[in-house]
Structures are given as structure tokens and as C-alpha cells.
Amino acid sequence: MKREELIDLIRSRRSFLCVGLDVDKNKMPEHLRNDADGVFKFNKAIIDATIDYAVAYKPNLAFYEAMGIEGLVQLKKTMEYLHSLDKKAFTIADAKRGDIGNTSQQYAKAFLDPAGDYNFDSLTIAPYMGADSVQPFTVYDGKWVILLALTSNKGAFDFQFLPVDGERKLFEKVLETSRQWGNPENMMYVVGATKADMLTQVRAIVPDSFLLVPGVGAQGGSLEEVCKYGLTRDCGLLVNSSRGIIYASTGVDFAERAGEEARKLQQQMDAAFSSVF
């Protein structure tokens, strides 16, 4: 999905919500836990209930890999379902990959190739290995690399805030250096909502890039703060909520409740960017 299509989608749904499909079997409603297709059915119900309020879906690969190969079959079915819908959505493989150049090419093929099992629009990548670990993901037309800049976890403070090259912090250096590897048409950044006040520093370096913002909800980030510091004229944000939506209820009403939570966030988003466009 190209940048213009994504912006159109955001404008038409009045939302920049990303739903994190981080499915843990133990947290699914009981009636789905022993169903071989339970994870797919869970995702399908969540998607159906939220797609009017969301523009993106982000399965985190770890949760599917933890279920073994069967988990990846469920992910494949989920992606096929998303691709089959008339209502479009931007898809993110939250995989946090990255390897030497010839190996990153293989990851790009695995996740972004239209002929592959998943055909995601984008993939999250860790920056530690530098240019050749990132660039193979930018060559697919209309596909994106989403580079980790500032993550939402406690461990972010171990390295990401270290001063490098004098005054700048490592995450700022990552943002700056990576501008040579891509552009706002094929590269986004992960910036955790738990560090929303840092968005001003991020925007100073990448004013036009989309930011994928995790950590709203369960991890404690505030949507209001994120909008205040992160919104641009093109929106420029995808705000993710995972557990707050998909586990809003663990009963038979899980999808209905997920839809309600998504709708609440969509309404807050609509209000927030009424001031922008």
C-alpha cells in the first residue's frame, strides 16, 4: 500500500488505529482454545468487529511462532482473510528482523513478497546491523520497512538513550542515519507511546515520516500526548493497541467488546485530528 492510499484510508475512516493481533491461546475465549482453527477464527472475529474503526493490523510474529508451525498456518489464513476483504487495511508484520544483506533479502521475500505466504505491506526491523540489514526491505514497490527507533519497553533505556557522537542520543542517530536508506514513502519508525514527550525530538529529524506508536493502553502510553506531539498534516501516525482491544473481554462477547474499544479509540482519534485536517 502506497503512502497516498494509506493517507486516504486514514481520512476516510477518520482513524489511525492499528490493532495488534498478538494472540495468546491462553487468553482467548475458552470456546476457541481447543479449536484447531481457533486462532484464525479469533482474528477473523476481531477484524470484522474493528475494521470500520481501524486502518492497520499488526500480528506480532512471536505469538504465532510460539504455537509452532500450526501458528503460522493460522497467521497465513488471517492474512488471506485480510487480503480478501473489500475494506482495505495496512498490514504490519511485527517481526523485528534484520540480518546481513543477503539474509535480509530472504526475510523480505518471506514477509513482503506478493507471491509469498503472507504478502504483508510492511515489516518491523531492528537497526543494530545497519544499512545492508535494512535496505533489502525497501526494494518492493508499495512496501515498507518500519525501523525501531525508540521502543516502549523498560530496556529501551539500556542503549537507545546513550549519547553518541557527542550530544545526540543513539535513537536520534538511528533516525538520522536511516534517512539515507529510505524515504517517507517506504520507511516508517517505531516510537513508543510511553515516551510521547520524545516525539518532538523525533519529529525534528523525521518531520514527514509515519510513526508506528505502540504502548498505548496496557503499557501505559497516552493517546492524547502522542497526538499532541506526533500528528502531522498527513496524520503521520499509526497508533497501535493490542491487549486493550483483543482481550477487552475473554468471554463469548470478545469481538463485540473489541469493537467497542476500537470505536472509543477511533472517536478520540477523530477528535484529535479534527484540529489538523
Added chain:
Amino acid sequence: MKREELIDLIRSRRSFLCVGLDVDKNKMPEHLRNDADGVFKFNKAIIDATIDYAVAYKPNLAFYEAMGIEGLVQLKKTMEYLHSLDKKAFTIADAKRGDIGNTSQQYAKAFLDPAGDYNFDSLTIAPYMGADSVQPFTVYDGKWVILLALTSNKGAFDFQFLPVDGERKLFEKVLETSRQWGNPENMMYVVGATKADMLTQVRAIVPDSFLLVPGVGAQGGSLEEVCKYGLTRDCGLLVNSSRGIIYASTGVDFAERAGEEARKLQQQMDAAFSSVF
């Protein structure tokens, strides 16, 4: 596999060779390319031909994921085969994962859990997300996290050598900080052979840790240099070769030729550590 078992294995085979099972269908011998089990058969033949000269096997996940779910079935079969052998080997999932704590737990389950599809001994992890992204991998008894410190690619120069906190380089800071997260019984480090002269600096910080050294062969690293700067009394090294072994020939003699290449490396290793133990 515990540290003592690994050291015993190294002593008995007089080798610290790791064979990188980075299987690309297009580079396999032609008679296996259209065989649904071709990748497994290729790996099995490589393992049979090299296990007397090698102590570890390292499939890079990217190559299997690029083949879609079928690729992971081939990986599972390969791991089952390795586990079935009387001749033991240390197994490394070269996956370069890492995510927030509760998500890294899922990756640990996917790759290290004895009840899972793979039951690897270890997993490579990128350090960018800090402590809680790494620690979930150290809780399995006899299992290891292998943290990226200094990689073998050109992109390593983008961030890993940046001066942080004054004089130290980022990779040195990663080594130092990570010592609080694990110990030489459950944590190793990736240090690329293309930067063998840096091993002195690495050894100054982690004198007793095992180092996984990629980049010998196709990427240009020298085994002699690696031994000179990296060997310890407990060996302390696993040196990986992928393409130089598994694609030594693309003909029907591929396994025989792989065995020969592995044997050559084993002999160099034997000579190198005769000086140490």
C-alpha cells in the same frame, strides 16, 4: 546443552566448527530442488558428512521463512534428525529476534522450549531493545542466548562502532551491560570474523564467554586471526562457515565436498588449539 558438555564435545572432536545451514533452494543440487523434502534431505546429507568435524549447526531462520511454511516444516525435520543422532551437536537458531519482555518470552518458547517444534540449544538476539528483550531467553536450563555484539557485515559500521558514554564504542557497551543479564553459562556473543583484530577488545570485557564467529570464508574473515585473538583455555569459540561448506559443490557430490571442507577447517582448528589445550 550445558557449557561443560559443549567444551567436552569440542575437546573430543578437536573442533569448534559450526556449520551454517543457510539453505537456498536455488543453490541446492538440481536433483533436490523439486523434491518436497529436498531441503531436509540436503541438510541431512550435509550433517552426515560433517558431524565428525563440527560441533554445532546453525540454520538461519530467514532462509527457511523465505520458503514459506513449508520451509519451516523442513527445518523441523532437520532438528528432529539432529536430536535423533547419537553424535551430539550444539544447535543455534540464527533468528536475530528480540522484543519487549512478554513478547520475547514467546520467542523463547518458540525456539528453546523442549516441547516445541525445534528445541534449539540457543538463539541469536539483537540487543537494541535492552534487558527485558534478552532476559527471557536465559531462563531455560542448559539453553543459551547469543547476543549480537559486533557483526560481520558492512552495516556494522553504522552504529556498532559509535563512541558512547565518552570513549567506549557501542559494541563494548553492549558487552558490558549485558554481563548483568546473564553469565558465561547461558550467554554467548556474536563477533564477526571480518573484525578479528577487535577480539582483543572483546576479550577484555568478556574473557570467559563463548563467541560465535561468523564471516569466515565467503565474507572474508580469517580463521587464523580469529584463533590468535579469540581462543581461551576453554576454547571459547564457535566459528561458523556456511556457504564455504554447504555449497562447496552444487553437484551430486555436494555432501562429500562439504565433508572435505569441514575436515580442512577442523584440521586448522585442531592445530590452532593444540597451543591452548
